[in-house]
Amino acid sequence: MSTEVLVDGIYFTFPNADAVHIFDDSAQYNDVKGWGIKGCDIVLLKNDELWLIEVKDYTYPGASQPQDLVATLASKISGTLGMLHIWSRSENDGDAYEFARRCAKAKRIHAALHVEPKDGGRKEKQVQAVLMPLQGKINMVGKSMKLQGALVSSTFAPNDNAAWTSRRDPTKRAAHQDRSSPL
Template sequence: MVDLMSQPKNILNVDGTIFEFPKHWRVSIFDEWEQFKRPASELHLKGCDIVAFDGETLWLIEVKDYTYLDASIPKDLTQIVGQKAAGTMALLYALERREAESHAVEFARACSQTTRINLVLHIEVKDGGRKEHVPTLLAPFKNKLSSVGRSLGLAKSLISSSAVSSSNIPWDARRDPQTRGLHSDRR
């Protein structure tokens, strides 16, 4: 397994996908924040996996991996991602106004300086051993996610996957070789 303690802070491992963000970015695994866990538990609040801030844009990133043997993609996936984005933005807004100091409060204050918010669904899908099919498999989610993003007033809504590169995604994502054997997408 990747030892994240010895890695630069802009490398995150979420659900078996390793994300490497530009060094000047501020990034965090949002749904691990203590300030998120309590309202998530008590209020059933949903939140995105990663919040990333490049100085101008706040990126809300939800990571989904449907390459496990019995995994199936829910029909309302993009609505779920929209609910997670809304929950993330609401909590960041509330944290920004807190008087107490913490990593989460400081991060939320930095994020309040953004000029735009982008939503990204990073999704891994079963491709039957043919990576060239991934763009076709992801296409149905693009328009639906864009509609969700417009409803939330977001600048952009994008789909990404470690199986295909995208010039619109300014970070690298790759599968964790330590957990790769647990997946059935290429067998």
């Protein structure tokens, strides 16, 4: 069984996922985000692994990668883990609290950045060259946070170690200014 979710104009398919949670959509997160707490876009629980996935799409007109992208990701990872920890110990009932309790049992935690860079119609190898520096920086974040893994993926240059596949929403295609080739 697979689960498919749409985040920021990208469909993510998670084969054999135990649970997939859109963190930003939870009422519990909305209660705290006004206090500066940031969370990753997708939280995936698969077997005994917890994946924290941040999604960034820089293919829209005027969009550009910020200089502090890696610091933003680190903040979102720590915010997500912190809130999951608190919710897992809450006496409240509900899907988000039960999901957090299940996440607390994960034996391995991975962080991921799924990014759609402007590629100007470049081929996969050239897109991977854009992603490689990010992978190195994300690895440093993962190591410093003592995570079991950290990876960068993209729809055009997928990462074989990712626990998902992705495709862009074709209805949003006209709004992007990155590629001349069809997806």
